[in-house]
Amino acid sequence: MTTPFPTGTILGYPRIGRRRELKRAVEAFWRGDIDVAELEARAAGLRRATRERLASLGLGRADSSIPESFSYYDQVLDAAVTVGAAQADGLAGYFALARGDASRAPLEMTKWFDSNYHYLVPEIGPETEFRLASDRLVAEFLEAKADGFLTRPVIVGPVTLLALAKASDAAPEGFRPLSRLADVLPVYVELLGRLAAAGAEWAQLDEPALVSESLSETADELRAAAATAYGVLGRAQSRPQLFVAAPYAALGATLATLAGTEVEAIGVDLVRGTIPAEQFDCTRDALKGKTLVGGVVDGHNIWRGDLAAAFAKLGLLRELSPHVAASTSTSLQHVPHDVADEPLLDGRLKSWLAFADQKVEQVATLAKGLSEGAAAISSALAEASAALVDRRDAPGVRVPAVRERLAGLAPAAFSRAPYDERVAAQQAALDLPALPTTTIGSFPQTGEIRRARAALVAGELDAVGYEDAMRAEISRVVTLQEELGLDVLVHGEPERNDMVQYFAEQLDGFAVTVNGWVQSYGSRCTRPSILWGDVSRPAPMTVEWSRFAQSLTAKPMKGMLTGPVTILAWSFVRDDQPLGDTANQVALALRDEIADLEGAGIGIVQVDEPALRELLPLKRADQPAYLDWSVGSFRLATGGARTETQVHTHLCYSEFGVVIDAIRALDADVTSIEAARSRMEVVHDIERSGFDHGIGPGVYDIHSPRVPGVAELTELLTLAVATIPNRQLWVNPDCGLKTRGYDETVASLRNIVTATRAVRERVGTGDAVGA
Ligand code: MET
Ligand SMILES: [Zn+2]
Incomplete structure (x- = not known):
């Protein structure tokens, strides 16, 4: 069974809800106001609404283009719980891992790559017994299937899960969780088998660790781990087709590594990264049979961006493989839902913006261009380009007085008296x-x-x-x-x-949103302001x-x-x-x-x-x-x-x-x-x-x-x-x-x-x- 990868997709979608419904449900559960059945019912309702919304924005209902990226709290915790690296007894136990309770401290929390999203740090040691401990991913796939959707389950991949974990207290000095890779892979194989049995045609494994040079593992170690992991998962007897996504920066030479395995699709971040020229030679043959998923729509920012340039990047990918798909560069979990939900934003500013829903539409447009040719989307590309031009010359974007003050600064402005004197x-x-x-x-x-x-x-x-x-x-x-x-x-x-936001509201050059919530960690959300023009302070704040x-x-x-x-x-x-x-x-x-x-x-x-x-x-x-x-x-x-x-x-x-x-x-x-x-x-x-x-x-x-x-x-x-x-x-x-x-x-x-x-x-x- 090989069904092609969808021509347009996104790596993930906000899960907190357009009006933060998940936050409210989860916090009500914590307070004891609702029981677990009610919490689950509300979460299922949110997932259903998301699927319907994504389909109405142009993603296919039955072609694996809708990712199932829901989480009650955090995707890294989900993966850790799934493979048995964190023990959670029901949802209450799951939340206790994240928040601590009377008897235990919570897991450490830290930032997910260079985003403002926080994940929970799993603790893994030689004693960790990996086993498939959760069927949540399968259950969510079946839930969607019952509603007439063929979705694409998403899970944090084995290399990233281990690379982000820390050594457990019981581990000896110098222990690296990544050394347990061979032990965790059979659990992923088993999970993939269950997803295949449930009818999943594609599964997405998120592997942002492969692009990072800021983890304790070196790039070479991570590359070797990727070769091992996707060698094993690629050879799994029964599995959906595998889409390995590597968001947040350039994948570089690891593209060739993945191309050498049996995974069917590879996602590259083409907003942050490019494909280095040497890859065109060393991976050419290996890549021909793969689908290259070009992350050309910025998943991490809210600008409408240069759609024509995005389309051109996809054209470049086509020189590497006949199978190319359009996607976002990262999950859309980093951006708010919908520009149309912002009644108070200036109309001109709005025309320069794209939140999650607009980005889904952009992906759908690019997909159309891929399948029907550039002419089919020329007016959409032209409109996006016109918005860029409009933004460049709009009042407030460049303010001469601000620029002159900066240009006139002397080096002394950057130093205080010596520390001892202070x-x-x-x-x-x-x-x-x-x-x-x-x-x-x-x-x-x-x-x-x-x-x-x-x-x-x-x-x-x-x-x-x-x-x-x-x-x-x-x-x-x-x-x-x-x-x-x-x-x-x-x-x-x-x-x-x-x-x-307190400062953004008082500084010139910023705009604030009404419904632009983004998940920060667990049930916590922030509403980032939009810094669109030159900044100055009209009055003390x-x-x-x-x-x-x-x-x-x-x-x-x-x-x-x-x-x-x-x-x-x-x-x-x-x-x-x-x-x-x-x-x-x-x-x-x-x-x-x-x-x-x-x-x-x-x-x-x-x-x-x-x-x-x-x-x-x-x-x-x-x-x-x-x-x-x-x-x-x-x-x-x-x-x-x-x-x-x-x-x-x-x-x-x-x-x-x-x-x-x-x-x-x-x-x-x-x-x-x-x-x-x-x-x-x-x-x-x-x-x-x-x-x-x-x-x-x-x-x-x-x-x-x-x-x-x-x-x-x-x-x-x-x-x-x-x-x-x-x-x-x-x-x-x-x-x-x-x-x-x-x-x-x-x-x-x-x-x-x-x-x-x-x-x-x-x-x-x-x-x-x-x-
Ligand atoms: C996230 S850092 C927070 C610092 C700020 N002064 C506060 O206390 O809330
Ligand atoms: Zn702080």
């Missing part, structure tokens, strides 16, 4: 104990805060009423922190719906809130800003100029904001850069240039701060080691980082690196509802003081508290202060940085 000045200005305690900025966003914001948006509350409500909340948060005995206070960020908060306390109040890299990473960014230029425009706006905060009496300013690691290019050759502009933009933002102003930064996620040189180059006085979920592993990286500025490894994992106990916190702090000089150490949670409830927050912070006091007594009161 430490002395900050010691004199601030009065801090050893191991100062602080938080990362946000406090729980209560129902009351959200209701006030909704009432403001709905026009039921005027600006004065809203500001009163926010001031009341700030007062509560300041009082609470004083009661708890924290040393450096925050105002709690109640006025911020989101740490990027945070100053009045910080001034008010500082007026309530004698302790230092940290001003809170989001850094340029993060503002870019968590927005949909213009693709018509280098990212570094855009970042520097944002940096200048922040630089002016810091000056205004200083003028308002704020002595500590935190500039969050949680996305610094996330945007790191997957290819090594691209990394130095990225680190150069990203670090440069942070330094431009903070370089005007006074010597006595203590500049903090905050980074989430534990791969500190990878970007340590960049963190050092940021030259922030104090850096807080995530560390709790990885049990403080990061302090060893800090020690090894000789990092000598202030550092706050997070002791409280705020991604989990769990309250860390005093004993556990004391243990983490003891580890930290044993490894890092006391004068450098700060004590703080992993991240902001906005997603947490008040009870758990208060209990956790109380325990943090108690544990810190105990450890402080034991180590004596050495000088803290900036104390």
